[in-house]
Amino acid sequence: MVRTRRGVDELQLAVYTAMTIAVWAGGNPDVIPTSGEIWPRPREIKRGFMTMVVDPMDFRFVATDYTCDILKQAMARYQGMITSQSSFGPGCLKEPPTKNTLRVVQVRLGSECEVYPHQDMDESYEIKVNISSTYGSGIITSQSIWGILRGLESFAQLLIPDGSLYKLTATTIKDYPRYSHRGIMIDTARHYLPVRKIEEMLDLMAMNKFNVLHWHIVDDQSFPYQSNKFPDLSEKGAYSKYHIYTGLDIAEIVEYARVRGIRIIPEFDTPEHMKSWGPGQPGLLTSCYKGDEPDGTYGAIDPTNEKNYEFLKSFLEEVSDRFPDDHLHLGGDSALEGLRCWKSNPNITKYMEKLGIEGRYDVLRAMYTQRLFDVTWDLPNKKSFLVWEDVFDRGIELPKNVIVHIWILHYLDFWKQSLREITSFGYRAIMSSCWYLSDYVGNNWRRFYACDPRDFEGTQEQKNLVLGGEACVWGEHVDATNIIQTTWPSACAIGERLWSSSKDTTDPEAAAPRLEEHRCRLLQRGYSVRPVFSSYCDTDVYL
């Protein structure tokens, strides 16, 4: 009896589906998107044969076990997303079927919420959506709030817009990430990014299960970070008094990321790339000489000035205070000018003679780095530090709590040798060499997808030391007008590489239809994610 009724509804649904397809088929697009597939691909996903309907006007999440502010906000966020999205789509379907409707999804969080996401957080979750009696039933389970967040995103992706309703198929998912560090680096020194735009990036990161925003906040070009202790730094180093991030801006961004399970790791790059620090902190930078006279320009930090280490300690204490994550990025990539300036400066030369390291600028740099580590050693809430691989290349003894960030020669495979060498010394590492997004070229997502941070010759121990990677969005040609289009969907490919099983994600052509659905999904959610195939999305006519 029930079976019959259900049969009828099944038929009814089949009809809606047919209608929908009939409306949309046409032309010769490069790729036909999937329906209700999840990006990045989950570890295990089993599909049932039953289909259900979600009426956004009669649907809710219910937290049945532990709960907290993060969970409440997340349920409200996804509820809102489900409601607003449904306004899109082809025709409107007035009457939902009376049966096979999924009205409630239980959210089962198995423990107290942690306050901040962290390197070792548990992001695993399970989803069960099925028909029990004549109604749909849905359960999202995780031992950790971070897993619940990932699960909510996956659940939302199961929903297939269909008029004013959604369709979805009975599904069971067991999912967890492959890499623990899945990051995107933004650069707010070459161009300022408004707070709202950074939050848009965080939205999209959460929708692709990224968990680290690496914020390259200052550089030669500008110093938008407003310090309370040293206000002159941004006063004199920012592009303008409007192109800054106040303490409140940073608190807002940190909180926005926290409730999405995303860590914020700021980078303050030294000893080079510091030109914009100079005007606000006299004596910090080495003044460059022409012959016996300073030529008015400045290079790297002046390592001979003891005051500079006190300044760095005091400055980084404030930074540590504002950025709760226990990791800090110390930069350390080299720029030739810095060296040129050190060589030209007679005080530096004297200093090196005194130490008996004449001409050994690599040693001078290593000494600076050593001092920097001393300074950062006892920062209140920091226990790990990231550095660009240049620091390692100088062959200095690094503390074991350092994570080496590989970036060099991203168009060749030298990064594999670097990872092999660095991990052979027992250091942890992350990889960005393959993943420079700053100038987009149509189909580069395939190249990004093909590159795996653990794809180098080494022992299992060595590979386990590779925590993941980051997509780098350098700012020379990127600002609020194009950062979304430059980053997405290229970064989606990287997101799947970092989250999903490598054996299930070997073929970009197999991934293409899922990527196309995901791109259209993000577009439908209101983000200007650019196209990578000759094709269309239902909602691109409204752009």
Place this chain on the structure above:
Amino acid sequence: MVRTRRGVDELQLAVYTAMTIAVWAGGNPDVIPTSGEIWPRPREIKRGFMTMVVDPMDFRFVATDYTCDILKQAMARYQGMITSQSSFGPGCLKEPPTKNTLRVVQVRLGSECEVYPHQDMDESYEIKVNISSTYGSGIITSQSIWGILRGLESFAQLLIPDGSLYKLTATTIKDYPRYSHRGIMIDTARHYLPVRKIEEMLDLMAMNKFNVLHWHIVDDQSFPYQSNKFPDLSEKGAYSKYHIYTGLDIAEIVEYARVRGIRIIPEFDTPEHMKSWGPGQPGLLTSCYKGDEPDGTYGAIDPTNEKNYEFLKSFLEEVSDRFPDDHLHLGGDSALEGLRCWKSNPNITKYMEKLGIEGRYDVLRAMYTQRLFDVTWDLPNKKSFLVWEDVFDRGIELPKNVIVHIWILHYLDFWKQSLREITSFGYRAIMSSCWYLSDYVGNNWRRFYACDPRDFEGTQEQKNLVLGGEACVWGEHVDATNIIQTTWPSACAIGERLWSSSKDTTDPEAAAPRLEEHRCRLLQRGYSVRPVFSSYCDTDVYL
């Protein structure tokens, strides 16, 4: 006495200026924008020493001679732009100085308005802005409405936002374009572009003095053009029933372009790139064979089917009707599949045997082109036809009213040989080989800027046959999410190359500060024009 007063106001202005600069100086941007410079660079520009103020609340254009709907709309448009822009900028300046204020600009149109812009339209104009007695006086003069439109844009660019006012310097301009065909090609087949987005492109084209929109409207992927005579073409060939351009849409776009002095030249590409035509017009395409059986796929048009020429005639009559410009682009670029399919089809083979041209597919193609020209010869309002250079390469005799569109090998200099050869036969030509924008890469504007369509070995007569060029924005990876960022400001560089004197525009580095000001200007006007330098605009904090 007046002199003294004026001196005071000058001083007053100097102070505002200083203030403004003080607010904005900071950091180390790659480039410092100019103030009140014009893009593309005018032929002659003389600057006076006097500075004036425009208060948008007390400013208007007055048509003193001929006028018409185009002129009235243009004055209203620029009035509105001047009023809205002034809301941006650093502080707000409450009280305008009582003197040296420019309150009225006379617009002197020396003849009746033409209805539609055309290949030989006069776009020259003059601007005089100066102090007469104690007030500013401004005059924009042209013999042609099209020149007035260009002049209004140049005048608007003289205005330097300064709080709620504008500053400008006494200036005399004599200006006219170097090339008569200054185009941008958009592709609505790979991706659909909403009407509003095409209009945004037209806005930006007018702001960069482009005068041709080449609309590559259909291709293999989709057929968004809705025909009244042959509704099945879009019914079955468009991506969806929403991804189409109705007759009304086209009329709206044509009118939007007309009042901005921009011609719309549609392209209907044959005999290849026609896959999307097939479902709506049975018998039009050649069916491809596997052995003795059709394999269900279709290639180029079937040149053996007489009905197809009747169809083309009837179809292109409707097209000519909807697009008033007297030029039509007939495409003609080759795609290998088309040939493959011709070779596989026994009827084509028989046909060729009958004509004694076995295996001479180049001849078959030439015959098709000949027939196409016969069809288009007596189209009511068309007198010139553009074709991609492939048609010429086949060495067929082209009518002299054909303009050859060079596009091949845009990364090498072979286009120079093509132009040399084509013009040596007395054909007119336009060039796109250097200007493929579809995938943007940070600094490519310098490469675009360096390329000049007349930079080939040939007589002056030959060079005069080169009417200009087009920036091509192919749609494989471009839709409404990124077409603005992909096209601009790269196309600004091409706009200056096509408009300005070559001798004044040899050095991209000299152009950079003007390009930076122009990019910020377009951003301030509300368009998502991407950055090409590490720098900032006053208004990018609001994005």
